[in-house]
Amino acid sequence: MNLGLHDKVIIVTGGAKGIGEAISKLIAEEGGIVVIAGRNAADNNKTVDEIVKTGGRAFAITAELGKVEDCKKVIALTVDQYGKIDGLVNNAGANDGVGLENGSPEKFMTSLQNNLSHYYNLAHYALPYLKETRGNIVNIGSKVADTGQGNTSGYAASKGAINALTREWAVEMLPYAIRVNTVIPAEVWTPLYETWINSLPNPKEKLAAIVKHIPLEKRMTTAEEIGNMTVFLLSPKSSHTTGQIVYVDGGYTHLDRSVN
Ligand code: NAP
Numbered sequence: 001m002n003l004g005l006h007d008k009v010i011i012v013t014g015g016a017k018g019i020g021e022a023i024s025k026l027i028a029e030e031g032g033i034v035v036i037a038g039r040n041a042a043d044n045n046k047t048v049d050e051i052v053k054t055g056g057r058a059f060a061i062t063a064e065l066g067k068v069e070d071c072k073k074v075i076a077l078t079v080d081q082y083g084k085i086d087g088l089v090n091n092a093g094a095n096d097g098v099g100l101e102n103g104s105p106e107k108f109m110t111s112l113q114n115n116l117s118h119y120y121n122l123a124h125y126a127l128p129y130l131k132e133t134r135g136n137i138v139n140i141g142s143k144v145a146d147t148g149q150g151n152t153s154g155y156a157a158s159k160g161a162i163n164a165l166t167r168e169w170a171v172e173m174l175p176y177a178i179r180v181n182t183v184i185p186a187e188v189w190t191p192l193y194e195t196w197i198n199s200l201p202n203p204k205e206k207l208a209a210i211v212k213h214i215p216l217e218k219r220m221t222t223a224e225e226i227g228n229m230t231v232f233l234l235s236p237k238s239s240h241t242t243g244q245i246v247y248v249d250g251g252y253t254h255l256d257r258s259v260n
Contacts, residue, residue, distance in 0.1 A: 003235035006031035014092030018190025022223035028056030065118035099151035111154020170243030186249035216250035
């Protein structure tokens with residue numbers, strides 16, 4: 001299927017690794033121009049090189065998205081380079097384990113800065129350009145907003161807020177026909193996931209216990225499966241879909257996990 005993303009300029013935060021990398025590569029395969037915004041220049045450049053080698057178009061911007069001025073820079077450099085923005089994928093985030101008991105007010109605010117504020121900041125600064133192109137926004141959330149996880153208040157609060165902002169922004173953007181949707185992963189094998197599971201006691205046993213409860217096919221979701229839904233939502237093929245929170249999780253969040 002041709003998704004109609006040819007020549008579309010789409011920013012992907014955290015687009016060099018894990019889910020973001022899969023999204024970046026799928027956009028490039030569809031003929032889109034990917035702007036990867038992430039804090040690690042080497043990771044960004046590696047993914048850009050891989051995309052370019054396969055005939056795609058990509059551009060990297062080094063940015064610590066927890067800083068407002070870096071968010072501003074991402075939008076300004078994208079417009080300098082390409083003159084327009086057709087899409088924004090807010091994806092960067094980390095399950096940083098700031099709990100109620102083991103955290104602090106300062107750590108909680110830092111977690112919101114790293115997981116939530118840049119979703120708003122980038123959408124805010126991109127808005128004048130998205131209005132010109134009738135572009136759209138896809139946020140990457142987490143099942144943690146629905147299920148909780150324990151010991152991760154900052155991350156859970158951020159992901160809950162992202163769901164709320166999806167509906168809020170979808171309403172505010174109606175006059176501009178800018179669509180806003182969110183994709184929810186649950187268990188996806190990525191560098192972030194690997195770090196998280198290895199931080200637990202008995203990671204192998206824990207992983208087996210999680211996978212056994214993923215209803216569809218008892219397996220992890222792939223980053224490409226999250227990417228496929230994301231590029232569909234970015235594309236004009238989903239032209240009447242807005243304000244939706246779409247779970248790409250093998251049924252993990254909503255189905256009866258006791259079913260074998
Ligand atoms: P990942 O493998 O760590 O990749 C995330 C990328 O974003 C990394 O390149 C990371 O850089 C970058 N990044 C994170 N925070 C940043 C910041 N403040 N400024 C600049 N760059 C930043 O993570 P992932 O598993 O693909 O997760 C992507 C998204 O999916 C996140 O929003 C996460 O909450 C969500 N999610 C993932 C899962 C899962 O099972 N993997 C489940 C639910 C939700 P560094 O490498 O330097 O950290």
